[in-house]
Amino acid sequence: MSAHAFRTRGVKGLTLEPMDDSILEEFLVDSHEGLDRLDRDFVTLEQDPASPEALASAFRALHTIKGTCSFFGFRRLERVAHAGEALLAKLRAGTLTLSPDITEALLAVVDTVRRILAGIERTRQEPEGDDTSLLARLSAWLPARRPARDAASVKRENEDAVGEPPTETTTALQQQHLRVDVRRLDQIMDFVGELVLARNQLLQAVTAGGASPAGRAAQRLDQVTTQLQDAVMRTRMQPVSALWARLPRLVRDVASVCRKSVRLEMEGNATELDRTLVEALKDPLTHLVRNAIDHGLEDAAARTLAGKPAEGVLHLRAFQEGGSVHLLLTDDGAGMPLERIREQALARGLVTPDRSAQLSEHDWLQFVFLPGFSTAERVTNISGRGVGLDAARDAIEGVGGTIEVSTTPGQGTTFHIRLPLTLAIIPALTVEQAGDCHVIPQAHLLELVRLGPGGGEIERSHDRELYRLRGQLLPVLRLGEVFGNETAEERHLLVLSAEGRSFGLAVDRVRDTEEIVVKPLPAKLREGGLFAGATVRGDGRVALILDVLALAARAGLGRATPGVSAPAAVSAVAEPTVALLLVRARNGEQAAVVAAHVERIIEVESAAFERFGEHAAFRFEGAVLPVEPLPADPPLDSAASLAGDRTWPVLVHWRDGQRFGLVVDAVEDIFEWAGAAPSGRVVIRERITDIIELDGFAMREAA
Amino acid sequence: MIPAIAVLETGWCTFLVADGLYGVEVARVHEVLRPQPLTRVPLAAPAVAGLLNLRGQIVPAVDLRTLFGLAVLPSAGGLVVVRGGEGLTALVVDAIGDVRRPEGALAPLDHGDGDPFRALTVPLPDRLLTVLDVDRLLEQAFDRADREPLARPRPAARRLPGE
Numbered sequence: 047m048s049a050h051a052f053r054t055r056g057v058k059g060l061t062l063e064p065m066d067d068s069i070l071e072e073f074l075v076d077s078h079e080g081l082d083r084l085d086r087d088f089v090t091l092e093q094d095p096a097s098p099e100a101l102a103s104a105f106r107a108l109h110t111i112k113g114t115c116s117f118f119g120f121r122r123l124e125r126v127a128h129a130g131e132a133l134l135a136k137l138r139a140g141t142l143t144l145s146p147d148i149t150e151a152l153l154a155v156v157d158t159v160r161r162i163l164a165g166i167e168r169t170r171q172e173p174e175g176d177d178t179s180l181l182a183r184l185s186a187w188l189p190a191r192r193p194a195r196d197a198a199s200v201k202r203e204n205e206d207a208v209g210e211p212p213t214e215t216t217t218a219l220q221q222q223h224l225r226v227d228v229r230r231l232d233q234i235m236d237f238v239g240e241l242v243l244a245r246n247q248l249l250q251a252v253t254a255g256g257a258s259p260a261g262r263a264a265q266r267l268d269q270v271t272t273q274l275q276d277a278v279m280r281t282r283m284q285p286v287s288a289l290w291a292r293l294p295r296l297v298r299d300v301a302s303v304c305r306k307s308v309r310l311e312m313e314g315n316a317t318e319l320d321r322t323l324v325e326a327l328k329d330p331l332t333h334l335v336r337n338a339i340d341h342g343l344e345d346a347a348a349r350t351l352a353g354k355p356a357e358g359v360l361h362l363r364a365f366q367e368g369g370s371v372h373l374l375l376t377d378d379g380a381g382m383p384l385e386r387i388r389e390q391a392l393a394r395g396l397v398t399p400d401r402s403a404q405l406s407e408h409d410w411l412q413f414v415f416l417p418g419f420s421t422a423e424r425v426t427n428i429s430g431r432g433v434g435l436d437a438a439r440d441a442i443e444g445v446g447g448t449i450e451v452s453t454t455p456g457q458g459t460t461f462h463i464r465l466p467l468t469l470a471i472i473p474a475l476t477v478e479q480a481g482d483c484h485v486i487p488q489a490h491l492l493e494l495v496r497l498g499p500g501g502g503e504i505e506r507s508h509d510r511e512l513y514r515l516r517g518q519l520l521p522v523l524r525l526g527e528v529f530g531n532e533t534a535e536e537r538h539l540l541v542l543s544a545e546g547r548s549f550g551l552a553v554d555r556v557r558d559t560e561e562i563v564v565k566p567l568p569a570k571l572r573e574g575g576l577f578a579g580a581t582v583r584g585d586g587r588v589a590l591i592l593d594v595l596a597l598a599a600r601a602g603l604g605r606a607t608p609g610v611s612a613p614a615a616v617s618a619v620a621e622p623t624v625a626l627l628l629v630r631a632r633n634g635e636q637a638a639v640v641a642a643h644v645e646r647i648i649e650v651e652s653a654a655f656e657r658f659g660e661h662a663a664f665r666f667e668g669a670v671l672p673v674e675p676l677p678a679d680p681p682l683d684s685a686a687s688l689a690g691d692r693t694w695p696v697l698v699h700w701r702d703g704q705r706f707g708l709v710v711d712a713v714e715d716i717f718e719w720a721g722a723a724p725s726g727r728v729v730i731r732e733r734i735t736d737i738i739e740l741d742g743f744a745m746r747e748a749a
Numbered sequence: 750m751i752p753a754i755a756v757l758e759t760g761w762c763t764f765l766v767a768d769g770l771y772g773v774e775v776a777r778v779h780e781v782l783r784p785q786p787l788t789r790v791p792l793a794a795p796a797v798a799g800l801l802n803l804r805g806q807i808v809p810a811v812d813l814r815t816l817f818g819l820a821v822l823p824s825a826g827g828l829v830v831v832r833g834g835e836g837l838t839a840l841v842v843d844a845i846g847d848v849r850r851p852e853g854a855l856a857p858l859d860h861g862d863g864d865p866f867r868a869l870t871v872p873l874p875d876r877l878l879t880v881l882d883v884d885r886l887l888e889q890a891f892d893r894a895d896r897e898p899l900a901r902p903r904p905a906a907r908r909l910p911g912e
Contacts, residue, residue, distance in 0.1 A: 240804040482789055529791035568800075568809045569835045570891040571793055580788075580800060580807045588788040588800040588807055 073114050074167055075225065077159075080107035084156050085295035088149055092298070095144035104152075105134045111159060120172045123162045129184040130155035142187055151183050153295075228321060231281055238275050242582075245271045279563065283318040286364040286373070289327055290315070293335060297360060300339045307346055307357045308339055314364035319371045323465055326445040327373070330438035334375050334461050335360065337434065342379035342459050352456065354378065365721070370489060373463040382453040387413055394419075411451050415439045448595070466564065466578060474581070476557040476589065477540070480531035483589045484553075485562055485581055486540065490594040492548060493642040494556060495539040500667070502539065504552060513539060513550045522550040523601040525592075528576070544598035551597060560584070564591065576600075624723045626737075627697070628730065629710040632679045636733045639697060639708070640723050643740035647713055649693040655682075662688065664696075664707070671698070673707040678736060682709070699740045708738070761871070761880055763846035764829055766813045771842075771879045772849065772871075773829065779837055781845055782828040796890040798841050803830065810839040811890040816866075833887045849873060865889060 087104035090097055112127035130152060136142040158180055165173030245268055252261045290312055301308040343349075343358035350356055361376045384407060391397050391413045397405065413419055417436040442449045447465040473488040495502050495515070504511050504522050511522040520541065526532030536552040562581040567590075571577070578593040625641040654664045655673065662673045662682040673696060675682050688694055688709065696707040717730055725737050761772030762781065787799030787810050798812035810828060814821050826844040830837050849871075851857075857871040857880075866889065868882040 236805050238805070242805070482791070531791065565805075565807050568807065568838075570887075571790055571797065571800075571809055576792060577790075582802045582805060582807075586802055587786050588802050590788065590790065590800075 070118065070166075070170065072225075073118065074163060077111050077114070077163055080111055081156055081160055081163075082291045083107045085153075085292060088153055088156070089294035089298055091144055092146075092149055096140075098138075101134065101138045105131065105138055108134060108155075108159075120162070120166065122172055122175060122177065123159060123166075126155055126158050126162070126177050126180065129181050129188070130159075132188055133184055136187065148187060151180075151187075154180055155184070226281075228282075231278070234278050235282075238271075238278050241271055242275060242586075247586075275563070282321050284321050284324050285315060286317045286319060286324075286371075287312075287315040289324045289331065290362065293331070293362070296332060296335055297339065300336050304340055305345065306339060306343055308343060309357050309359050311359060311361045313362065317364040317366055317371060319366075319465065323371070323445055323447075326441055327463075327465075330441045330449075330463075331373070331375075333434045333438045338375060338377040338379070338459070338461075342377035344380050348380070352380075370487075371465045373465070374460055375463075376458060376460040378458040381455040381457060382411060382414065382451070382459055384410055384453070384455070387411065390419065408450075408452070411453060414451060415449070473559060474562045474591070475540070475559050476583075477525070477538070477553040477555070478557050479525045479529065479554050480533050482531075483557065483583065483587075484525070485589045485591045486542070486551075486594065487578070487591065488559065490542045490544065492541040492543050495541060495550070497536055497539050497552065501537075504536075504539070504550075515541060515550075520548060520550045521601045522552060523597060524552045526552075526554070528597070528600055542594050542598070544595050547598065549598055549601040551601075562589075562591070624719045624721070626717045626719050626723075626730070628714045628717050628735070629676075629695070629697070630712040630714055631676045632709075632711045634711075635678050635736070636714075636730065637676055637678065637710070637736045637738050638717065638728075638730060639699075639738045639740050641716060643699055645698045645700065645705070648696050648698060648707075650696050650707075650709075651693050652688050652690055655688050655694075657682075657684075659683075662709075666698070666705070666707075669705070671696075671705055671707050673709050675709060676736075676738060697740075701740070708740070760848050760850040761878060762829060763849050763878060764827065764840075764842035765844040765846060766817060766842055767819050769879060770846065770873075770876055771813070771881055772846075773831055773840075773881050773883055775848060777831045777883050779830040779832055782830060782839070784825045784827060787841075794891050798825075801828070801839055803837065803839075806837070808837045808839050809891075810841050811887065812841040814841070814843075816886070816890055831883050833883060838887055838890075849878060 084104050084107050087100040087107070090100040091104070094100070108127050108131045112124055112131055115123040115127065133142075133148065133152065137144055137148070142148070158177060162173060162175070165171070245264075248264050249268055252258065252264045293312070294310055297308055297310045338360055339358075343360070344352070344354075346356040349358065359378045361374075361378075363372075363374045363376070365372055387410050388402070391410070392399065392402060396413060396416065415435050415438075419435070439449050442463055442465070445465065447463060449464075450462045451459060452462070453459040474485045475488055475491055476483050476485055478484075495513070497504065502513060504513050506512075511524070513520045513522050522539065524532060524536060526534075526536070533554055535554055538553055538556045540551045540553065540556070541548055542551055560583075562583075564579045565581055567577055567580050575596045576593055577590045578596075579591045580588050581591060583589050626638040627641045627644060627647075628636060628638050631637055648666070650664055655662045656664060660681060660683040663670045664673065665671070673682060675687075680687065682688060694709050694711075695713045696709050697713075698705055698707055700706070719730075723737075725739065728735055728737060760775045762775050762778045763770055763772040765771070782803075785801045787801050789799045790797055790809075796811050796816040798810040798815070801808050801810055808830065812821060812825075822843065825841045827842055828839040829842055829845070830839045851871065857869040859869055860867045864882070864885075866881050866886045867879055869880040871878040871880060
């Protein structure tokens, strides 16, 4: 809300009733946001001292605070804010250039304002305090005495400082945003949930009635309900930048205390995550950043000696991969001292010497998350006391996430935080086991294999079950065995990826895929650990979401076991990729399909194709397999379409429980696409490439 | 759906489990439901009958028959949704009864903290009402240790009219 609006409302309030507490509340929230913006602006200004946008934004933020607090009668706050604003006005006018000293002074203003606001928040009164030294510091750059200047310049400056902002841009932006109590959103969510159920029942009731007016209305209601559900869900999402807003300032402060030069890089600002996660991550992230600067990054001298640039880099990256949000915090420092971790762990009896021989580097590193574990050679007031990483891990696991660390000596350390999208909508696969439906986040699914007649077979090696997948042995877990309700009727094997390794999960059958709303499981049922949450299915019933990581541990893919390496598509935890099959169309254009969606590629001779009407087909495994052209290609309506003494590659895939073949001119290569599977038209190897959607899965059956 | 009972009422929301008349404080009852489809939770404590969807909220259901060490009926008679320590929990019961209020001259017997489930036994004019201690009950229900059921009720000496 603009300062102007406060004033109007405030006058009423002062004459008619005691000050409205909600106005003060709003002022505090607004001001805190303004201060966060100031922090960011000043850090930008340190890089680019003349940035007009940053100067204007900082000026506006301080000006708004000043304007509003004069209305509330917070004199001390007003004086401090005014002095800061006056200094900014000079910087903005170009009569003064930003120096490190000035930045320090301005940051001191921000801190003082924050302290005063904190006092107001506690007591509803402006706290007592002496700001003379700060004001004196600021006045060094401000004109010593007003009379020394001519009246015109004073007037101009005042106009500049007071007349113009709050500018139209701020108010316009603010009008598009509304602050809403999260509890109210939760309530709306519940109502929408109830609406969804009523919708489902109504749909069931009218389906029998056919295309009646009621049936059409029900269908419209169906659509709108789905959209409403989606929209409400999205209101709870916040960009990760809300979490990162304070980091530039934090990095700056910690770096200057440690006397290190650090550059913070942030990537993936727009990645959205649920509000509750943003809150839960604030402290752990702060801790990790402090740690990285204090212990991870070396000082300039050591870096130069190691042949690295004097300035350390802290890289923060966020991205969404299927059902998870990933946060990677990487420093290019010295890496974690594995030797010291070993020594400490052995000295503290955390691991027996026998066992220690079996531990991988990855296993050793996980010790740093234990309470009281520290390899820091010195304890600073920033970090090194051995408290913190364990708290960070607790906080992250508390919201259902995981944190892992990996390090390369001399090159740096990466913390990988992986979070579930609680309350988010994720694509998921529904499987059936002993009559119960369970849900698996599609993010973990690599491919589907059919078992039994006409499909693959699970083999046994001593006490373990394995499946041969394209020459690789995959450990297999039967869901029925885990749950104690085995049917010995498994018809599908899901190839799942967990932390860069893959394993097979045998289930009775695969039902369908749908977008699900992830809901937290009641706390008392979370302890078992095999379920990541629950969801409400279309028919209103609850289905459990399987925790693929926990299942992987059951499959003997626990951290201490080397296990089977995953296919290239998932081996890099940090950078998920999708294997695309690059094909050449008959007209020479390039197209691509998701490799996992293709059951197999077969070569078919021209003569083997048969035609009926506009369609082509060939006999395959005792059945007729219809063949389709790529969208870019001409139809297969005549014998000339697929002619010549040659063979044609056909990509066999499943759709609606039936096999189809996609005929192409040539299969050219496999391309690892970084990120989630693309759609539409993309550029691969400098060629425009159509992504052909093969409707989900390599193997699929009608439910 | 039976509407939720007003919170400020005093009394006990009663229900039947096998031969016994049980009750929980009305203030703890969120609502009473007809039987709902439940989703089984593999590997959960035996008394966890499953999960139900209460207007979008996932609520665990506890089967009182299992908890009391009795044979489970093929279909439940109703659900009593109570407010527990961490959100709502539904109790699966044989049949829903009336709301009964303290009455008569006889004082209830307070079982103290030693009893696994019972808080009070209230002598109603027609029969005894066992008031359950919801907190202790839920603590037992979610305990995953496969221990012997703690409170096997004795079969009623005589059948009551109407049962």
